[in-house]
Amino acid sequence: GQFVYCGSKAQLSVGNVLPLGKMPEGTVMSMCEDKASDRGRLARASGCSCMVVGHSDDGKKTRIRLPSGSRKTVPSTCRAVVGIAAGGGRMDKPVLKAGNNFHKYKVKRNSWPRVRGCCMNPVEHPHGGGNHQHV
Numbered sequence: 025g026q027f028v029y030c031g032s033k034a035q036l037s038v039g040n041v042l043p044l045g046k047m048p049e050g051t052v053m054s055m056c057e058d059k060a061s062d063r064g065r066l067a068r069a070s071g072c073s074c075m076v077v078g079h080s081d082d083g084k085k086t087r088i089r090l091p092s093g094s095r096k097t098v099p100s101t102c103r104a105v106v107g108i109a110a111g112g113g114r115m116d117k118p119v120l121k122a123g124n125n126f127h128k129y130k131v132k133r134n135s136w137p138r139v140r141g142c143c144m145n146p147v148e149h150p151h152g153g154g155n156h157q158h159v
Contacts, residue, residue, distance in 0.1 A: 030103075038107035044076060044086040045100030051076045054109040056088060057102035064104075067091050071112025074104065 030041040036051065047053065055064040056074045067074045067090065077087040077095060086100045119125050122137075129136035146153035 036106060040106050041103050042106065043100060044088070044098065044102050044104060045079065045083055047076050047086075047104070047106070049076050049078055051106065052108060053104040053106050056098070056104040058098060060099050060101040061103075066096075068109060070109055070114045073108040 026039055028039045028041070029035070032043050032046050034040040034042055036042065036047065044056070052073045052075050054067045054073050056066040057063065058065040066088075069091075072091040074091065075089045077089050079086050079100065084100055085097050086102070087095055087097050089095050119128070125136060140159075141149035141151035142154075142157050142159070144152035
């Protein structure tokens with residue numbers, strides 16, 4: 025198996041955990057901390073990654089690019105795992121049938137199936153009612 029090292033003295037290789045201050049600019053990482061020692065909050069979903077954009081002059085803050093594209097300034101003592109989170113390309117496969125969507129949303133929250141507002145009665149939705157359903 026692979027040996028994984030943590031700490032500021034660990035070398036920059038995939039799987040190792042380093043403080044952001046020790047990573048050079050352009051390093052791709054995942055499972056990044058928002059505040060120091062909060063055990064990873066950012067870029068944890070499958071296939072996600074952050075990138076170190078730059079460091080402040082005093083070395084206290086590091087600017088990172090989040091998976092959304094926005095940039096965020098975090099303390100340089102925050103840790104992150106070098107490399108991209110596993111499971112990329114999960115969204116590329118089509119769902120194909122309603123049963124797969126049923127099981128997908130069953131573990132999440134009650135937001136499926138979604139009924140259009142124009143199908144409802146006027147008491148249930150502002151778009152409800154009328155003599156025709158305008159799609």
